[in-house]
Amino acid sequence: MSPISRSTETTLLEWYTRAARPFLEEHAPSDLAALDQQGKRLGQLASTVDEDVAACFLGAAGVGKSTLLNALVSERYNLLPHGGVGPLTAQATVVRFSDAPYFRATYLPPTALNRILFALERAHEVAQKRAADLAATEAVAAPLDEEDRRDAEAAVPLASPDAPTEGARDKIDAYERQVRLLIQGDQQGEIDAPFLLDALRAVLALPARWNGRAPTADERRRIAAIRESIHLPLRGDAHRERREGGDLEGFLRELREHASGFLAPLIKKLDVGWNADALREGLTLVDLPGVGVANDEYRNVTAGWIRDKARAIVLVVDRAGVTEASADLLRSTGFLNRLLHDSDDPEADPVALSVVMVKVDQSADAAWQDEKLLKPGAARKWGEHWRDIHARAIEVARAQLRQELEKLSADGPDATRDERRAALARVLDTVQIHAVSAPQYRLWHLQDDEERPRIKSPDESHLPQLLTAFRALALDVRARREAQLTAARTDFQRRTRAALDLVRAEWEQGARAEREAQQLREELETFLAPKQRELDARQGAFREFLRESLPAQIEAQVNAASLEAKEDIARSLGRLRKMHWATLRATVRRGGAHVSNRGIHLDLPNDLALRFEEPITVVWTKHILAALRKRTAELGDDYVALVAEVVAWARSQDARVQGRFVEALHENLVAQTQDLSSIGKEAVDELKKNVRAQLYAQLVLRVRARCQAFVDQKSDVGAGVKQRILELFGEELAAGVVEIARPAAVKVLRDNYNAVQSEITDRFAAYRNPLESARDAIVGSHQDSIRRSDAQRRQGVLDQIDAVLRAAPAAVAIAPAAVASAPAAALVAAPAAPAAPAPGIVTVAPATPA
Structure with a gap:
């Protein structure tokens, strides 16, 4: 929506508040409740019409979601988490258009690290058979509320370290990798528990306890950066903002530190602005957390986007296609229930589903290599294998999706089965399925002599077609919002002008006995x-x-x-x-x-x-x-x-x-x-x-x-x-x-x-x-005829109406209601008024009294 159209709503509502409403409050108070409500709705629509169109990407961890997103956003740079930082990182990375690149990071509070340290120290104590020393850990847990403490204790093995309790260390292992990433910058490798625990204590300004080794210079730098980050004041909705400012290399380096580097476990929210053409129409890409350890952080972040904010859901799958696990994401994240909530509301904003297959080019690689071995000198080119496999992949994915959605429609209460089937049938009717090669798209744009692309144009990767579909989605959503806003503006204009014209008609009417x-x-x-x-x-x-x-x-x-x-x-x-x-x-x-x-x-x-x-x-x-x-x-x-x-x-x-x-x-x-x-x-x-x-x-x-x-x-x-x-x-x-x-x-x-x-x-x-109301309006004009016969008072009210209309935006001043009730002379420009009208309005001459 353009600034000019936004100004239209602002000017209209300001005119109503400043001029029309005070007049109607005196002469037509019964109209105010409805007009106020319509004005409120118009303001709400005007404030939300420019909101971004969120396309949320779902997919299992490691499926290739980040590779796809990076290719969609930039032809050469990696902006989003790449390679994974562990399943307990519950950040949703949001990428939107900006002429000047930036990122805004919101960090978790220090209590999040207290919770991790508490769990790791308790687990280490059990592992070292030092139960008598459990009291020392209580100091770490002091800042935690009951919910945080329960979540931390749930990760601690409750049995002895020799007991074969399955899954007892899954969350502890994840916590250890997170801390290793924070302190050492790499989550892979051997875990030095005493060192990591003391280093995390140093971040929280707690005394060392485990006699771990001294940190290196790089580790001390990270500890200081982490300590600074968790204590930064919140400005707006972010703790830290970084703009590119002519230093692209430094900007990308610091962004990587937040997205997938040592600061990633601290991130609660990461907003990235980038000048990508695909985002110009208001499209926003949301990289939701990958599916890993079942936990509240993942569920809350994902459900918040899926249930309330998403205008499109993008299910990313690999060359295996739509499996039972990937299809179940549509149910477990609340997507299916959202469809049911809106099933009886034809005016509800629809949420679209797209399935994007990645890594399909790997199948083309395998088929090409096999044929070269079996038919030396007669093998088809890689591009021919890619075209065949691409077409088959889309057909297979559609059949798989239908099969899995039929399972979902059957899995639930019998009473709601028809509604589930209807909702999922709408999904099948509208779903878009794409198979793309993000790596080949990137290689074509990089044109690196050491690694040449196997495609002859970007279109062969089918990524541009996916971008076109996303842009069309954004334009469609924006068009629907604009239509709603236009209808609300027209209704409000008509209703306000009708109320003013009724007052005019009452006062212009001649005396009656x-x-x-x-x-x-x-x-x-x-x-x-x-x-x-x-x-x-x-x-x-x-x-x-x-x-x-x-x-x-x-x-x-x-x-x-x-x-x-x-x-x-x-x-x-x-x-x-x-x-x-x-x-x-x-x-x-x-x-x-x-x-x-x-x-x-x-x-x-x-x-x-x-x-x-x-x-x-x-x-x-x-x-x-x-x-x-x-x-x-x-x-x-x-x-x-x-x-x-x-x-x-x-x-x-x-x-x-x-x-x-x-x-x-x-x-x-x-x-x-x-x-x-x-x-x-x-x-x-x-x-x-x-x-x-x-x-x-x-x-x-x-x-x-x-x-x-x-x-x-x-x-x-x-x-x-x-x-x-x-x-x-x-x-x-x-x-x-x-x-x-x-x-x-x-x-x-x-x-x-x-x-x-x-x-x-x-x-x-x-x-x-x-x-x-009808009776009083018709008869009241006769009953008040004697009072209204007072020419001076009648003319004063009519002059007030004229003053209100002179200050009105053009659309109100020449609304259809005016044509039906005002003389032709009332539609021409009036002489200069004592106060100049606001920009973008027309003036209306006083009507001739009846």
């Missing part, structure tokens, strides 16, 4: 009596629907959905019976989230929460929100229909009611009643977001609490532990968690529903009875 006004009132009330009874009945039914019918549906629908969720959770947990007892125990000890040494991923809090949330999502979206939106719009339609009948009656009175006045009344009341149809839409959009966030958070905490209670009761040790864990899963998690989550879900839905019910009730209360 009291008798004529009374006679007109009696005839109009006779006409309105049956209409009023009809309106009272419809309003009463709507109030009963809001207060009784819909709240009762919430509990009934949640109960039914809970039964479906219980059966689905039981089936899901039943699959765990085949797993090794040590894997199950490690999972319980870590609050339900664990990755074994054999690569088995378990994340019960996330999985069970999503399985419970799914049927609740359908209940909320399909039964509650859809009904709320439908009934609200129906009442708005009733208002419009009834008002139209009153206006038709008034038009039939010919000379008794002035034509200009009737037209202004019609424009005002239609604009007012049409606004009612947006009440439910605006309210339920915010409600949908609240329900999603609150319900999900409560369910995750419930699962953790059950696992923690099991460990606190020492049920995780001794003979029969596997059977007890299976009983925990079967009785506590499959049954108990649902029973606990069911009232929590009812409460979350009711609390949020009560808030939106109150808002809807207040919004309707702000509207006067439309039939009474």
Whole structure:
């Protein structure tokens, strides 16, 4: 959106606040509630229309996601994490357009290092059989809150160092690699625990304890840099900002230190600005954390983007295509539930899915090499193999995606199966599948004599086609936002001008006798009596629907959905019976989230929460929100229909009611009643977001609490532990968690529903009875005729209206409503006013009084 168009909304809202609203507050106060609400919505749309279009990249660690992203952003430089810094680094790196390259880093607080040090020292103490010295570690844990301490202790082996507890060191190993990267600049290599622990103590200004070796000069430099970084003050939303400033080499070096170098484990958020053509239309690329050890950091960072911010999801897979694990990312990250939340809302911003296959060129390499061995001198060129394999890869990936999505649609409660199938069918209809060679694209642009590209043009890598698709996505999203903003601006202009024209029409009207006004009132009330009874009945039914019918549906629908969720959770947990007892125990000890040494991923809090949330999502979206939106719009339609009948009656009175006045009344009341149809839409959009966030958070905490209670009761040790864990899963998690989550879900839905019910009730209360408004508007002009016959007062009000319109932006000053009500002379430029109008507006001459 251009600055000029942004200025249009700003100028319009400033004019309304400074000039139109004070006038209407005195002469048409009943219009203000609707106008204020429309102005607020216009301001919100204007503030968000320029927001970036986020394309979020999902993929398993090591799949080649960073290589792809680097090629998309730059033809020669690596800007994003490359090579991996460990699965516990939960940063999401965001790249957006900027003419002048920059990066902004937000660091984790010192307590994050306290948590790691606490876990590593406890684990080292156990390994060294120094349990008597555990008290010394308590000083490290002092700054930690209960949640941080529990997370750190979950990583510590609880048994003796000789006990064969599977997975006991997976998180400790990851922590050690993180600390080695921080202090030594490389996460690979032998772990010198005493040295690393004392070095981390030095970062936190704690005394040495483990008699580790002295750090080298480079290590001392890193320790000082880390200490400085974690204590930097927060400026805006970042601790450190670096701009390229003519030193590209230094800029890239410092960026690498943050993205994948020794500072990477400290990063909470990394924003990068780069002058890439692909990003000019507002596209933002988000490199989400790779899937590794199941942990809260990864889930929270990823879910925050997937559920609320992403306009596109890019699933990156290697040449194996769409596997069960990669497809399951669409469910475990909340993408599928987001589709279900928006399934009944045709105006919801759609989220697109793209599948990008990488490393397919490796298959072309293998086929080419094999054919050269089998057919010396007759082998086809590499490019021919690449074209064949590329075409087959896309066909295979599409078939794989269909197969895996069909599995996902079948894996869940029966009650929501149709909704899942419909949502996933929309995915299959709109998904884009690309197979690209980022390395060949880079080689073509580098033109290095030591390593020549095998493609003849960039298009053969198919990366430019992917960039074109992303640019088209950004332009499409921007166009939809612009259309919404234009519609909101037009509605607000029309509504404001209609209110001003109605006041003008009332004051321009000539004097009428009291008798004529009374006679007109009696005839109009006779006409309105049956209409009023009809309106009272419809309003009463709507109030009963809001207060009784819909709240009762919430509990009934949640109960039914809970039964479906219980059966689905039981089936899901039943699959765990085949797993090794040590894997199950490690999972319980870590609050339900664990990755074994054999690569088995378990994340019960996330999985069970999503399985419970799914049927609740359908209940909320399909039964509650859809009904709320439908009934609200129906009442708005009733208002419009009834008002139209009153206006038709008034038009039939010919000379008794002035034509200009009737037209202004019609424009005002239609604009007012049409606004009612947006009440439910605006309210339920915010409600949908609240329900999603609150319900999900409560369910995750419930699962953790059950696992923690099991460990606190020492049920995780001794003979029969596997059977007890299976009983925990079967009785506590499959049954108990649902029973606990069911009232929590009812409460979350009711609390949020009560808030939106109150808002809807207040919004309707702000509207006067439309039939009474019509009656008073028509008859009131006659009753006030004596007062309005005072030419001096009438002229003063008309002069005020003219002054308001002279200050109006052009679109308001010459709106269609003005053409219908103002004389032709009123549309020509007026003589110079005492105060010059704001830039970009037109002036309107005072209308000739009636």
